[in-house]
Amino acid sequence: GENVEQHPSTLSVQEGDSAVIKCTYSDSASNYFPWYKQELGKRPQLIIDIRSNVGEKKDQRIAVTLNKTAKHFSLHITETQPEDSAVYFCAATQAGTALIFGKGTTLSVSS
Amino acid sequence: GAVVSQHPSWVICKSGTSVKIECRSLDFQATTMFWYRQFPKQSLMLMATSNEGSKATYEQGVEKDKFLINHASLTLSTLTVTSAHPEDSSFYICTYLAGVNEQFFGPGTRLTVL
Numbered sequence: 001g002e003n004v005e006q007h008p009s010t011l012s013v014q015e016g017d018s019a020v021i022k023c024t025y026s027d028s029a030s031n032y033f034p035w036y037k038q039e040l041g042k043r044p045q046l047i048i049d050i051r052s053n054v055g056e057k058k059d060q061r062i063a064v065t066l067n068k069t070a071k072h073f074s075l076h077i078t079e080t081q082p083e084d085s086a087v088y089f090c091a092a093t094q095a096g097t098a099l100i101f102g103k104g105t106t107l108s109v110s111s
Numbered sequence: 112g113a114v115v116s117q118h119p120s121w122v123i124c125k126s127g128t129s130v131k132i133e134c135r136s137l138d139f140q141a142t143t144m145f146w147y148r149q150f151p152k153q154s155l156m157l158m159a160t161s162n163e164g165s166k167a168t169y170e171q172g173v174e175k176d177k178f179l180i181n182h183a184s185l186t187l188s189t190l191t192v193t194s195a196h197p198e199d200s201s202f203y204i205c206t207y208l209a210g211v212n213e214q215f216f217g218p219g220t221r222l223t224v225l
Contacts, residue, residue: 042218042219049213089154095211096211098157101156102154104153
């Protein structure tokens, strides 16, 4: 089955810096890669996703890149703000199947 | 976006009792849904996949006789934790599969077993 590795487990940055979180997946059949932000005690919120037919996607300060050959994808947050502090999860899935999550990255943005 | 509700949002129970968690899709119908649990400071772990009208498929290590899933309609699924023990204390989240990939999350249920 699918296995998703996520690094780093914790990331501390200064406000205004960029943050990068990386994930690798094992199943070449996976074709959908969402990223979630989870605040304490709440459900994960989808912040951006990418499908396997696309190499990069951007939404304002957030971007995701996908390298299918290497089976890895990354989340890039630019101009970080204190409200970006949260736990971020990557996930991988294929059509009709469950999301398989990485272990999460705790991002701390200090002002 | 689609709305998914869970009830209760939190529950405290005594060891040995059973707890039922409801997951409803409020404005759409879906055949497939998933149950996850999340222990403190950990990731979401898939417990089972459920298709309406069929028996759930459980992940390895998840006891099907302990975590009973009923998915009798396209908008309602229930997870019953039977004979709950403190190690079952966790955050339980349901998701509904909409379309090909996108999943809509319930708000989660915090279970504490004393």
